[in-house]
Amino acid sequence: MKTARLLLCILSLIALSGCANATVPAGQPTPATAAYIENKGSDTIVNLALAWAESYQALHPEVRISVTGGGSGTGIAALINGTVDLANASRQIKAEETADALANGITPVEHTIARDAIAVIVNPQNPIQQLTLQQISDIYSGKIDNWLEVGGEDRPIVRLSRETNSGTHVYFLEQVLRLGQSDNKTLFAANTLLLPSSEGITAEVRDNPNAIGYDGLGYVTPDVKVIAVAKDASSPYIFPSAESVNAGQYPISRDLYMYTAGEPTGAVKAYLDWIVGPEAQEIVTELGFVPIKSP
């Protein structure tokens, strides 16, 4: 993950320096002004934004895009201060942030650019097919310690999670363990195994019938079993897929946004149009996110 990010950084640097030094071949129209797009925000989106910027700059050498992370709040704050053109956010803008922006003479405009879904996975030998959010929360907080209590075999539950520095970990904590309630202070059970990689989680789930894990939908391999999840006991159980996520049925998913100051114009508009197009949305799938339109 990290090396991938580093690689992207290097690649985008190369791309940047490439277009800086590019000599325009004679006969082709020289771009009037080199457009420069400043893009900042959510760490969840930073890899995706970098990949987009890299591909887009390859197509349009006259446009330069700088991408930085820092968190959704950082990106939106920069948008309010007028220092970025595009703010990446893995959550919607808050009412007070909108008020601040308006007070600064900036109207934030929201663009949904991709979706993110987390799949809950178990070993294929585990007879469990479906769980409610409440049950998953109780499993991970340590209230439920045996698969028997959720209708499975008499086996201890081994909880697997990504390390605390992963964006997926934080999202799972807020949306699943705490059921999206901001005053809920539920924590992961202390004996939750924190594994440093997606691969570590997949390897253990594949091998261990006691294990339960979670990961971004795009990272799930076919040799583990994906669980259908229901919002509550009276809701239908939904398997995660591009269709169910886009239809808003799968409960552990969220939209990813880019915000602009006012309606986008010029290079920024062209970039955003390209992002929602098929080529950029293919990159979304490659990086483990869900494209906004089902293919």
Place this chain on the structure above:
Amino acid sequence: MKSTSTWPEFLITRLIKASGYSAIVFVALIFYFLLNEGAPALFKTPLSSLLSTRWYPIENYFGLLPLISGSLIVTLGAALVAVPFGIGTAVFMSEIAPRWLREILKPLVEVLGGLPSVVLGFLGILLLAPFLRRALDLPTGLSALAGALLLGGIAVPTVVSVAEDALDSVPRSYRDAALALGATRWQTIWRVTLPAARSGVLTAVMLGIGRAIGETMAVMMVTGNAAVMPSLLALFHPARTMTATIAAEMGEVANGSLHYHVLFFIGIVLFLISLAINVTASAVVFRQKKRAERILS
């Protein structure tokens, strides 16, 4: 003749002296840096928080006890594997094995010592952990035991090669004298050769333990990294070591934040633990030598 050799000699003496002192300077600088970055943790967060039993840094739970106990359990387990195996192998190589076998074994052990721990960690995830889960009927094989076995394996070559050198340097006359007095081969090894090489063997053990407590990658991959307080059967449960915590969290921590300082504070704790191990070892070795000298004089 004398005048021509003085100048290079002077230079060489100084160079050797400087490299000798540089070790001290580097340790001092590292310790200063650790203190500088880690000490703020003590002022920014109450001691009671650092001594609590919950480690969950993103919600400001900074209890170090599960991490310290995790490191101790894994290291102790590794020592239980590495010390008997390492000393046994060293004794076999230096006292029992015929010369040709020894010529093969010694390089093999050294190759084992050169294996990258990431590779061992990978084997640990794919082979050792599933095996332990099935063989011992554990909820998961990613446990302190898996870490201890891997670390033991990593420490064995260190123990073997230092202990073997120590045994090798015991004068032949000691063995001959013991055998001449009618001692069996086992009695010679156990009562004469090993005690004579005691200080070297002890150094080997300490170096092995030092290697184990500082090891990071393999441990992070196989121990499960769950920061739990140890129970009676802690060896069979997941554990989170101090080194794995630093390695896993340092990459993403905000520079200068409380979490950042606490991670450096863990570094200080690790530093002090390995210092304590070294001081104890050299104190024991020193005392041994004095006693030996007393007897000889």
